[in-house]
Amino acid sequence: MKTLLILGAGKEQVPAITRAKSKGIYTVVLDMNPQAEGLKYADEYHIISTRDKKSLIDFVKNCDGKIDGVITIASDIPHMVSKVAEEIGVKHIPIEAACLTVDKLKMKEVLKKAGINVPPFRKINSLNDLKKFINEYAYPVVIKPVDNSGARGVLRLTEAVDLTWALNESKSNSRSGDVMVEKFLEGNQISTEGIMYEDEFYITGFADRNYEMLEKFSPNIIENGGDSPTLLSQDAKKLVNSEFEKAVRALDINWGPGKGDMIYSNGRAYVVEIAARLSGGNFCYDHVPLGTGVDIVDAYIDMAVGNSINTDCFKPKFQRGVAQRYFFPGIGKIKSISGLDKVKNMKNIVKVDFFIKEGDLIEKQSNHTTRVGYVIAVGKDKNEAVKFAEEAVKSVEFTFE
Ligand SMILES: Nc1ncnc2c1ncn2[C@@H]1O[C@H](COP(=O)(O)OP(=O)(O)OP(=O)(O)O)[C@@H](O)[C@H]1O
Ligand SMILES: [Mg+2]
Incomplete structure (x- = not known):
């Protein structure tokens, strides 16, 4: 029996864990959150942060050649996956590539040098740098942290946006504090x-x-x-x-x-x-x-x-039409969510899922991680699938306290 190490046990890693298990592979799963949904599907799990390189390496050093492969899906930690895989000696994306x-800055520099089409971009260290770029390339531009994901701190700047606020907002979402600007294409x-x-x-x-x-x-x-x-x-x-x-x-x-x-x-x-x-x-x-x-x-x-x-x-x-749409019900403490059963029974809706429940507080939509739920519809083509997905979204009603 093969053994697969999966980094992360959140909602988005569940499909990797269950898929591996269904293939008769023994799953070892790591996550820092003892409540992570995927842990219950794992053959074996350990509470370790998937961004804590030292703990990950220490963990696999003690596995005595038992692990045949390492993966994650959806989680933006390819560098951790590669480092761990290299330590064990199994297949991986080269560490430098990961x-x-x-x-995002180094990636764009490599792509540009290789002649790949990328939007004009630049690292910015100050408000002045940002203004200079805007003078050169004109609005709209995008400011973003060089090292985050889920569109955290990714802002499309137009004349209407306060640049000092935008720079601080983007910086505060950057792990290193570094931010860059790009022409919005x-x-x-x-x-x-x-x-x-x-x-x-x-x-x-x-x-x-x-x-x-x-x-x-x-x-x-x-x-x-x-x-x-x-x-x-x-x-x-x-x-x-x-x-x-x-x-x-x-x-x-x-x-x-x-x-x-x-x-x-x-x-x-x-x-x-x-x-x-x-x-x-x-x-x-x-x-x-x-x-x-x-x-x-x-x-x-x-x-x-x-x-x-x-x-x-x-x-x-x-080939079949597929459409995914998210729920954007507004801001506030949720009193009730209704219409869900109706949506679940719609014949072209294959999945509906919420990350929140009644009583939870929905805050301002500021990135992709603050979306509250989604539906996925299928249809004979794209238009039909979109129609079903939009209908489903409209059928769910949220009330707020
Ligand atoms: N220069 C640009 N021109 C047009 N759209 C852009 C530009 N930069 C970013 N975007 C849009 O914003 C999204 C998020 O930006 P980016 O991928 O850089 O951030 P991220 O944090 O990695 O987000 P995600 O994890 O959702 O991909 C992009 O997928 C793209 O749709
Ligand atoms: Mg992205």
């Missing part, structure tokens, strides 16, 4: 995902991201789900995928997963960033399998523990 992808926002296996890059995920709430939550950039198949033409899709693969190779992700935040703007494909891990927000374990039948989590688990895989698994088995 470290690059958790530093107008265009189609796209999620892509793939995996490098024996020097072939298999792209399995491609979806249109929904930013209809951009003005509502301004200056925060909050995504309201995504849909597939894409509305882009086959040519545009090819262009995006080609830039995505070039970026993955430029960063030297020579084995394992890569997730792209891409933009198609004025006939060109741009990279906003590449993550050296599988996606969060239900993309790799719900959206793509529902839309095409491709289960990249399953393949990644096999790759991680050293099983051989049949690359046919990366080919779409069917």
Whole structure:
């Protein structure tokens, strides 16, 4: 029996834990939170922070060659996964590549040098630096921490936004305190995902991201789900995928997963960033399998523990419309949530989930981690799936105290 170490036991790692178990793999799971939902599915778990490098290394040193592979999904800790995997001596994304992808500035520098299309960007140390960039490139621009995720501290700046506030807000969401600025690119926002296996890059995920709430939550950039198949033409899709693969190779992700935040703007494909891990927000374990039948989590688990895989698994088995939408019910202490049973029984709704319950306080939407719940719908095409998802969102009613 193979043993897989999974870093993280939050909601988003549950699909990795349960998938590995269903394949007859022994799961060892680490999380700092004793209440983490995934712990109950693990064969064995230990309370260790997945960002505490020393404790992780000490842990695996005591495992005596028992572990065949290490993964996470959705959690932005590819550098920890790679360091632990190297210590054990199992397959992983090169540590340097993983470290690059958790530093948005260094990542962009490498991509730019390799000739990949990225938005104009610059590190900023002061308000003056920010103003200078805006003078050069004009509004709108995006300010962001160089080293966080979930759109924390990612702000779209227009004339209406106070720059001193924005700089402080972004800095306060930066682990290192470093922030950068980019030109905001107008265009189609796209999620892509793939995996490098024996020097072939298999792209399995491609979806249109929904930013209809951009003005509502301004200056925060909050995504309201995504849909597939894409509305882009086959040519545009090819262009995006080609830039995505070039970026993955430029960063030297020579084995394992890569997730792209891409933009198609004025006939060109741009990279906003590449993550050296599988996606969060239900993309790799719900959206793509529902839309095409491709289960990249399953393949990644096999790759991680050293099983051989049949690359046919990366080919779409069917094509179906999928749409995910989030609930944005407003701010306040929730008195009641109603209509949920109706939504659960709608025939095209395949999943509905909340991260909050009655009595909880919903605060201002400031990043992707403060979204309160979502629905996923399927349909014969994208439009039908979107229609069902939007209907479902409207059917749930929140009242506040
Ligand atoms: N320069 C830009 N032009 C247009 N949109 C952008 C730009 N930078 C960021 N965005 C949008 O904001 C989102 C969040 O930015 P970014 O990916 O840099 O931050 P993050 O913290 O990694 O967020 P997430 O974890 O959601 O990807 C991007 O996925 C993209 O949709
Ligand atoms: Mg991102």
